[in-house]
Amino acid sequence: MKLLQTENLCKAFGSLVVTQDVNLTVDRGERHVVIGPNGAGKTSLVHQITGQLIPTSGRVLFKGRDITGMRPEHICQMGISRTFQKNNLFRSLNARENVRLAVQAKQGGWYQALRGVGIRTAQYERAEQILEQTRLTSRLDHPVSSLSYGEQRQLEVAIALAAEPQLLLLDEPTSGMSPAETEHMIALVRELPKDLAILMIEHDMKVVFSLANHITVLYYGEVLACGKPQDIQGNCKVREVYLGGKH
Numbered sequence: 600m601k602l603l604q605t606e607n608l609c610k611a612f613g614s615l616v617v618t619q620d621v622n623l624t625v626d627r628g629e630r631h632v633v634i635g636p637n638g639a640g641k642t643s644l645v646h647q648i649t650g651q652l653i654p655t656s657g658r659v660l661f662k663g664r665d666i667t668g669m670r671p672e673h674i675c676q677m678g679i680s681r682t683f684q685k686n687n688l689f690r691s692l693n694a695r696e697n698v699r700l701a702v703q704a705k706q707g708g709w710y711q712a713l714r715g716v717g718i719r720t721a722q723y724e725r726a727e728q729i730l731e732q733t734r735l736t737s738r739l740d741h742p743v744s745s746l747s748y749g750e751q752r753q754l755e756v757a758i759a760l761a762a763e764p765q766l767l768l769l770d771e772p773t774s775g776m777s778p779a780e781t782e783h784m785i786a787l788v789r790e791l792p793k794d795l796a797i798l799m800i801e802h803d804m805k806v807v808f809s810l811a812n813h814i815t816v817l818y819y820g821e822v823l824a825c826g827k828p829q830d831i832q833g834n835c836k837v838r839e840v841y842l843g844g845k846h
């Protein structure tokens with residue numbers, strides 16, 4: 600059974616069809632990157648998987664269960680977590696507190712918050728482990744507002760990991776980054792546990808070919824091609840509409 604499967608997924612905003620019969624699968628541990636020109640429907644596709652958008656038709660299956668149209672919190676609890684194109688951090692809190700709150704949310708929110716100091720200590724320990732995993736140990740006590748842009752994006756990944764996902768969705772994790780920050784993010788993603796599946800939207804071809812073991816190309820909401828990186832690189836249609844273009 601596939602970890603994630605979309606079946607003939609369609610989404611229209613009025614007469615604008617942004618997802619058309621998309622069939623996509625992700626296996627456990629797969630590093631799957633979705634590419635496509637601006638406006639191809641990549642973010643809309645991810646929003647339908649994570650419940651931010653309800654598909655017009657078709658289904659999303661996670662571990663064989665139909666999750667189509669479920670609420671985002673419920674989908675997250677089931678094992679899919681995500682980052683966004685723009686970050687969602689508590690800017691006045693430090694990195695450790697941001698991640699601890701995410702750990703607390705995973706453990707049951709307010710009920711757990713009332714259960715005392717022992718629980719909170721364990722949450723801080725878990726937050727520190729995740730921040731080490733995302734290369735932010737030296738920034739534990741720094742407020743978000745003092746972190747560099749690249750570090751803030753790393754913190755977003757840390758918060759998504761706090762939900763202990765089996766599938767992590769990263770929406771343009773390197774957009775706006777300097778070359779050095781991009782290299783750092785590539786290394787961080789490479790170091791994530793091998794059994795964690797990742798579905799990533801990315802424009803930077805260096806990042807795509809550094810990380811992907813599977814690529815889906817979207818074009819006007821449809822899957823233009825799907826396969827291993829070497830197949831995509833050699834695909835004439837893809838080269839014509841995408842890789843050979845300005846992207």
Ligand SMILES: Nc1ncnc2c1ncn2[C@@H]1O[C@H](COP(=O)(O)OP(=O)(O)OP(=O)(O)O)[C@@H](O)[C@H]1O
Binds near residue numbers: 612643644
């Ligand atoms: N809520 C909405 N209402 C109407 N149209 C929308 C909505 N959200 C997205 N769209 C349109 O859907 C199309 C696909 O947008 P989407 O953001 O999914 O593309 P994308 O491939 O992620 O683009 P980019 O690479 O620029 O982020 C665009 O034409 C966009 O304007």
